Amino acid sequence: MQRYSAFALARQALNHHEGWERAWRAPDLKDRYEVIVVGAGGHGLATAYYLAKNHGITNVAVIEKGWLGGGNTGRNTTIIRSNYLQEESAAIYELSRGLYEDLSQRLNFNIMFSPRGVLMLCQTEHELRAMKRTAHANRLAGVETEMVDPARVKQLCPIMNVDGPRYPVLGGLWQPRGGTARHDAVAWGYARAASDLGVDIVQNCEVQGIDVSNGKVMGVRTSKGAVRCEKLAVVVAGHSTVLADMAGFRLPIESVALQALVSEPIKPVMDIVVMANTVHGYMSQSDKGELVIGGGADGYNNYTQRGSFQHVEETVRALVETFPIISRLKMLRQWGGIVDMTGDRSPIISKTPVEGIFVNCGWGTGGFKAIPGSGWATASLIAKGEDKVAAPFSLERFREGRMIDESVAAAVAH
Ligand SMILES: Cc1cc2nc3c(=O)[nH]c(=O)nc-3n(C[C@H](O)[C@H](O)[C@H](O)COP(=O)(O)OP(=O)(O)OC[C@H]3O[C@@H](n4cnc5c(N)ncnc54)[C@H](O)[C@@H]3O)c2cc1C
Numbered sequence: 378m379q380r381y382s383a384f385a386l387a388r389q390a391l392n393h394h395e396g397w398e399r400a401w402r403a404p405d406l407k408d409r410y411e412v413i414v415v416g417a418g419g420h421g422l423a424t425a426y427y428l429a430k431n432h433g434i435t436n437v438a439v440i441e442k443g444w445l446g447g448g449n450t451g452r453n454t455t456i457i458r459s460n461y462l463q464e465e466s467a468a469i470y471e472l473s474r475g476l477y478e479d480l481s482q483r484l485n486f487n488i489m490f491s492p493r494g495v496l497m498l499c500q501t502e503h504e505l506r507a508m509k510r511t512a513h514a515n516r517l518a519g520v521e522t523e524m525v526d527p528a529r530v531k532q533l534c535p536i537m538n539v540d541g542p543r544y545p546v547l548g549g550l551w552q553p554r555g556g557t558a559r560h561d562a563v564a565w566g567y568a569r570a571a572s573d574l575g576v577d578i579v580q581n582c583e584v585q586g587i588d589v590s591n592g593k594v595m596g597v598r599t600s601k602g603a604v605r606c607e608k609l610a611v612v613v614a615g616h617s618t619v620l621a622d623m624a625g626f627r628l629p630i631e632s633v634a635l636q637a638l639v640s641e642p643i644k645p646v647m648d649i650v651v652m653a654n655t656v657h658g659y660m661s662q663s664d665k666g667e668l669v670i671g672g673g674a675d676g677y678n679n680y681t682q683r684g685s686f687q688h689v690e691e692t693v694r695a696l697v698e699t700f701p702i703i704s705r706l707k708m709l710r711q712w713g714g715i716v717d718m719t720g721d722r723s724p725i726i727s728k729t730p731v732e733g734i735f736v737n738c739g740w741g742t743g744g745f746k747a748i749p750g751s752g753w754a755t756a757s758l759i760a761k762g763e764d765k766v767a768a769p770f771s772l773e774r775f776r777e778g779r780m781i782d783e784s785v786a787a788a789v790a791h
Pocket of ligand 1: 415416417418419420421440441442443444445446447448449450451452453454455456457582583584585612613614615616635636637671712713714715716738740741742743744745746747
C-alpha cells in the first residue's frame with residue numbers, strides 16, 4: 378500500500394498528483410472464501426480488517442449491494458462517546474473510543490477524530506438523577522465523565538440558553554474525550570487497510586440467498602453468482618432480518634428510519650457536541666460550518682432511506698428554546714438511514730442457530746461510535762469462537778431475559 382504522508386504528498390505534487398494508487402482494489406468475486414462478510418458499512422469493514430490484522434485470516438470477502446459506506450455509516454451524525462450505563466456496554470464502547478484515539482495512525486488514513494467533548498443535558502429533575510447514576514456507573518467502569526452545573530454548561534457552549542422557561546438546563550453529563558470523526562473516512566480507512574491485507578471488497582453485489590445444509594452455512598447466492606464459504610458474518614444493520622430470513626432464523630430487530638439534517642454553513646459557534654435527550658435533539662458543528670442536527674427515530678417500522686419535512690419541523694422546534702440561534706438559520710439538506718433496533722437498545726454480536734453464521738447488528742441509532750470495538754470483538758468471535766467483550770451481547774440474552782438496558786443512554790438518537 379502506498380503510504381500517505383507529507384513526504385508522499387510533496388512527491389506526488391511534483392507529478393501533478395497523477396501517481397496515486399487506487400485506495401482499494403476492485404477484485405472479482407472468487408468461488409470460495411474462508412469468511413464472507415455481508416455489508417460494507419463500518420462494522421463489516423472493521424470486522425474484515427481485524428480478521429486479517431489480528432487473526433491472520435485474509436481469505437475474506439466483504440460483499441456490498443451498493444457502495445461501501447453508503448448505508449448508515451455514511452449517513453450518521455458521527456457522535457463518539459462511551460458514557461453508557463451498564464458494565465457490558467462501557468466495555469465495548471470504551472474499547473471503541475480508545476481505538477478511535479489513534480485510528481488515523483494505525484490505518485494511515487486521516488479519519489479526522491476530534492475529541493471535542495460530548496455534553497448530555499439534564500433538563501428535568503428526573504434526567505438529572507438518571508445522569509448522576511450514569512456518572513457513578515462510568516466512574517466504576519473507568520470511563521472518564523463528570524457532572525457539570527448550568528454555569529459550566531454555559532461556559533462550554535455559550536450559544537445555549539440555559540434559562541429556558543419550559544426546559545431550563547439543570548446540569549449535564551460531560552465526557553471530555555468524546556467527540557466526532559469523519560464517517561466516510563472511517564469506512565474508507567478500514568476498506569483501504571483491509572484491502573491491503575488481502576481482503577476482497579466487492580461492491581454492487583447483492584446477497585440474494587443463503588445456502589444452508591444440515592444446519593450449516595454453505596455459501597451465498599449473489600447478483601454476481603454463487604460463492605461458497607466456511608463462515609458468514611451478516612453485518613447489514615437495518616436489513617439484518619431480511620438476511621436472517623434467507624438463512625431461516627429470526628432476529629429480535631425492528632427496522633426504522635432515523636433522520637438528520639444540516640443547516641447552511643456559518644462561522645464557528647460551538648466546539649462541542651450537545652445532546653438534549655428530554656426535548657429529543659442533538660447538535661454539533663461540522664468543519665464546513667454546518668450545524669449537524671439529529672432527532673428521534675420514526676415511530677413506526679419502515680425501510681425509508683430518506684428525510685421527511687415534518688421531521689425537520691419537529692427537531693428544530695425541540696431545539697429552538699435551548700439554541701435560539703437556529704431560528705435564524707436555513708436548513709440545507711436532510712436525509713435518513715435504516716437503523717436496527719433491539720428491545721433493550723443494545724447490540725447483538727453473536728453466533729446464530731445456523732452453524733457458521735454470525736450476526737453483528739442492533740446498533741440502532743448509535744453504532745458509529747462502536748465501529749472499531751465492534752469490528753475487533755466480532756473478528757475475535759469469528760476467529761476463535763468466543764470473545765469476552767462480545768459474549769454478553771449474544772442472542773441468548775433474549776431467551777434468558779438478561780437484557781442490557783441502555784434505553785436511557787440511547788434515549789435520543791445518536
Ligand atoms: C441519521 C443517523 C444518525 C446517526 N447518528 C449516529 C451518531 O451520531 N453516532 C453513532 O454512534 N451512531 C449514529 N447512527 C447509527 C450508526 O450510523 C449505525 O449504527 C452504524 O453506522 C451501523 O453501521 P453498519 O456497518 O452496521 O451498517 P451500515 O453502514 O448501514 O452498513 C450495512 C451495509 O449492508 C449493506 N447491505 C444490506 N443488505 C445487503 C445485501 N442483501 N447484500 C449486500 N449488502 C447488503 C448495505 O447496503 C449497507 O452498506 C446514526 C444513524 C443514522 C441513520
